[in-house]
Amino acid sequence: MKAVAWTAWRPLRLADPVPLQTLREQLDGGQSFRWNVDEAGVWTGVFGRTIAGVRHGLDGLEWRGVEGVTTTEAAVQAYLDEAGGQAQLVASLPWRSDAVLRAAIAANPGLRILRQDPHEALIGFLCSSNKRILQIRQMVARLATALGDPLGGGFHALPTWTQLAAATDSQLKACALGYRAAFLRGTAQRLQARPHWAEEFQALSTIDLLAELRSLPGVGPKVAACVALFGFGRLESFPVDTWVVQALAGAYGFHGWAPARLEEFGRAHFGPAAGLAQQYLFAAARAGVLLQPYALPAVPVKTRPKSRGRARR
DNA sequence: GTCCAGGATTCAG
């Protein structure tokens, strides 16, 4: 298979600068699972049918695409929020009165929500339950290689719902999906008959969109919130995962709160850009730099054994 | 070998 014929590197014009560390957080911080970085710091990714490279040059961000493809620059710019619309939303967050949020924003200045395709977001987060980001990336990569259209140079698009629905058990098994294979197949079977599902979903209010997403196999509250946020651009959506549960407990004192209650708090407290706030808190918590004024003293409770001598089968 | 992962589903109470 022939290698991709890359264009020369060119400046990537964005309204706001993206620091080196923030770019890594953005491309490999659990939003998208389709980017890889090499030793030279070159990020290579596929979104939709676009193959692109991004790196930090001497004078800011640079991009490259495949020779002869004219749409790459615009696609990369849109993907990375080139107009800077999110800067205003960050400014609107309650960072003045919220020192935790303020520190989280300072830890990853310029962090943005990627504007992903709904299809990409839904496939990625269908794979995400009970998995680490590295493994989600591996699952998605295998899905693309095994089932998606080849784009040249060894790159593949993500499989369509039709391709996914037609996949055999052994094909899905080879993608190391575990029990998530049934989620993907189930959702694929539901959506393959709706080629315009994304447009139809996009037309819904966020509340209705979340409900519609949750009706799909393998999509619960958290995955629905992620797909709404990352795939449908609903920046008010506030996904509550294990990291956010810990973050809101340690930083705001909400120990023992149910995820639904934390989600309600997040939307009320952070407002129309709650999803952005969530991503800053998520990144800071994962990096271990989140302020935790309400963290409990270490280990107040003793963990109980899961099973007491019950016979195993 | 053990533990756990950007959870969802199912079932018991």
Add this chain to the structure above:
DNA sequence: CTGAATCATGGA
């Protein structure tokens, strides 16, 4: 409605 068990797999 809430809480717990179960799910399949691989990396630490």
